[in-house]
Amino acid sequence: xxxxxxxxxxxxxSLKLIVIFIAILTLYVxxxxxxxxxxxxxxxxxxxxxxxxxMAAFGMNGNTATLLGFMSSYLYGMILLIFPxxxxxxxxxxxxxxxxxxxxxxxxMAAPVKRKTIAFTQMxxxxxxxxxxxxxxxxxxxxxxxIMYPQENIASDLIYLNLSLLFLQLFMASICFLSSCIFNDTxxxxxxxxGVNVLMYVLxxxxxxxxxxxxxxxxxxxxxxxPEKIIAGDSFAVYAPFxxxxxxxxxxxxxxxxxxxxxMNI
Amino acid sequence: xxxxxxxxxxxxxxxxxxxxxxxxxVKESEIFGFLGPNGAGKTTTIRHLMGFIxxxxxxxxxxxFDCFHERCKIQEFVGxxxxxxxxxxxxxxxxxLNFMEKYRKIKNGSLKKSLLxxxxxxxxxxxxxxxxxxxxxxxxxxxxxxxxxxxxxxxxTSGLDPIMQKRFIELIQREKSKGKTIFISxxxxxxxxxxxxxxxxxxxxxxxxTDSTEELRNRHVKKYTVTLENEKTAEDFARDFSGIQKGNxxxxxxxxxxxxxxxxxxxGGKNDK
Numbered sequence: 168x169x170x171x172x173x174x175x176x177x178x179x180x181s182l183k184l185i186v187i188f189i190a191i192l193t194l195y196v197x198x199x200x201x202x203x204x205x206x207x208x209x210x211x212x213x214x215x216x217x218x219x220x221x222m223a224a225f226g227m228n229g230n231t232a233t234l235l236g237f238m239s240s241y242l243y244g245m246i247l248l249i250f251p252x253x254x255x256x257x258x259x260x261x262x263x264x265x266x267x268x269x270x271x272x273x274x275x276m277a278a279p280v281k282r283k284t285i286a287f288t289q290m291x292x293x294x295x296x297x298x299x300x301x302x303x304x305x306x307x308x309x310x311x312x313x314i315m316y317p318q319e320n321i322a323s324d325l326i327y328l329n330l331s332l333l334f335l336q337l338f339m340a341s342i343c344f345l346s347s348c349i350f351n352d353t354x355x356x357x358x359x360x361x362g363v364n365v366l367m368y369v370l371x372x373x374x375x376x377x378x379x380x381x382x383x384x385x386x387x388x389x390x391x392x393x394p395e396k397i398i399a400g401d402s403f404a405v406y407a408p409f410x411x412x413x414x415x416x417x418x419x420x421x422x423x424x425x426x427x428x429x430x431m432n433i
Numbered sequence: 434x435x436x437x438x439x440x441x442x443x444x445x446x447x448x449x450x451x452x453x454x455x456x457x458x459v460k461e462s463e464i465f466g467f468l469g470p471n472g473a474g475k476t477t478t479i480r481h482l483m484g485f486i487x488x489x490x491x492x493x494x495x496x497x498f499d500c501f502h503e504r505c506k507i508q509e510f511v512g513x514x515x516x517x518x519x520x521x522x523x524x525x526x527x528x529x530l531n532f533m534e535k536y537r538k539i540k541n542g543s544l545k546k547s548l549l550x551x552x553x554x555x556x557x558x559x560x561x562x563x564x565x566x567x568x569x570x571x572x573x574x575x576x577x578x579x580x581x582x583x584x585x586x587x588x589x590t591s592g593l594d595p596i597m598q599k600r601f602i603e604l605i606q607r608e609k610s611k612g613k614t615i616f617i618s619x620x621x622x623x624x625x626x627x628x629x630x631x632x633x634x635x636x637x638x639x640x641x642x643t644d645s646t647e648e649l650r651n652r653h654v655k656k657y658t659v660t661l662e663n664e665k666t667a668e669d670f671a672r673d674f675s676g677i678q679k680g681n682x683x684x685x686x687x688x689x690x691x692x693x694x695x696x697x698x699x700x701g702g703k704n705d706k
Binding site for chain 1: 487535
């Protein structure tokens with residue numbers, strides 16, 4: 168199903184980007200986890216009230232009195248959504264559309280390797296990268312919590328939360344990959360891949376501000392990943408991420424089919 | 434036996450761009466030239482042969498396999514030099530060749546080694562930094578290193594210096610003698626004139642002519658009879674201009690180069706058929 172030689176080459180060329188994103192995520196995750204202090208709650212509350220709308224937009228309005236609540240407010244509202252998403256946008260474009268645009272896809276096509284295999288391989292590279300970033304964040308969070316707050320036991324909740332996050336990220340990556348398979352031009356591949364995901368994020372920000380805008384939440388898939396409600400054990404929120412996983416599988420299949428049928432002027 | 438079979442192949446890009454109703458066939462162990470100016474549709478035809486694009490109508494096959502739907506089978510025995518060499522920039526030439534070797538699952542690397550020697554190539558540097566000629570050489574090695582039965586070469590000598598061009602022609606002739614079928618597109622007349630058995634000429638996406646190289650040339654031979662003062666000068670004249678002497682007359686022939694023939698098809702000049 169996948170070509171190992173191609174897979175490892177692409178993983179190798181993903182490394183530089185992965186290292187950069189790991190550095191950014193390490194910085195934010197350790198910093199924000201370190202900021203948690205139940206006694207600071209009052210100060211934070213005042214701050215949140217002062218900038219309530221803006222904080223809400225980034226999902227930073229949850230119950231910050233517990234460690235998990237604090238993390239979900241300050242990490243899962245933006246940092247853990249945006250950075251893996253940006254990684255997927257860049258990589259998805261680089262794995263298919265860029266090769267077709269530049270013509271180097273001809274080298275991959277001028278060999279007895281099925282189009283399906285090429286598409287599956289490149290897709291696996293993309294999803295491996297996303298998976299690795301989330302895995303890294305999870306391990307980092309567990310280590311940070313263990314060192315900084317040894318009395319807190321949040322491992323199983325955190326792992327489920329991150330599994331949900333992984334499904335969301337894979338779904339967003341599959342949108343980017345689909346875009347990369349549809350368009351032969353980097354411009355459009357990047358534009359649509361990034362455009363859809365950023366638009367959906369902005370819609371979620373608007374929905375978060377509440378009031379009349381709350382209804383917007385029905386238009387964006389970010390609603391299917393709701394860390395606050397997952398922690399609270401809301402029955403829909405707990406299972407909603409599986410809808411994202413199913414969506415990812417459907418879009419992935421569509422991407423492969425499109426790639427096997429399309430004309431490539433390379 | 435026909436190895437490459439193209440029947441009524443049409444691919445319309447709009448604005449009169451594309452290829453229209455192209456039909457031709459290449460026999461086993463033949464060197465076939467595909468001649469045309471830039472933008473005539475050479476690369477579009479080759480993209481069909483390689484299975485990169487689907488025809489709007491018509492079909493093309495190699496060894497009886499459909500070029501688009503059975504691309505994977507065809508690629509087992511096809512070697513290809515793209516018209517524009519765009520490899521992965523981040524790799525060195527050696528990395529690239531090693532990568533292609535593993536990607537294609539080639540076991541025996543001896544052919545690669547002898548090809549590198551033949552073209553004086555030591556591609557240690559990054560492909561991004563290579564000159565066009567160097568890239569072209571890497572492309573040649575990559576196309577020939579799995580000992581393919583059929584070769585599809587899109588302007589293979591572009592960027593090569595004359596010595597390397599000569600060496601490339603030797604390589605092609607050697608492959609032909611091994612029974613390989615070779616399809617060369619070119620806008621360089623000498624290249625196809627020297628090597629090809631038959632030539633197709635394409636113009637604005639339509640085939641203008643297909644003939645053996647010899648016939649194409651003969652069609653454009655002009656004969657002149659020159660009368661000299663005496664037999665002695667006629668003899669000298671015949672020797673200097675490789676003519677045939679009869680008494681004090683000498684018959685000389687002037688063959689138009691393919692280039693001139695070519696210009697007749699394209700330049701709108703009158704055809705002296």
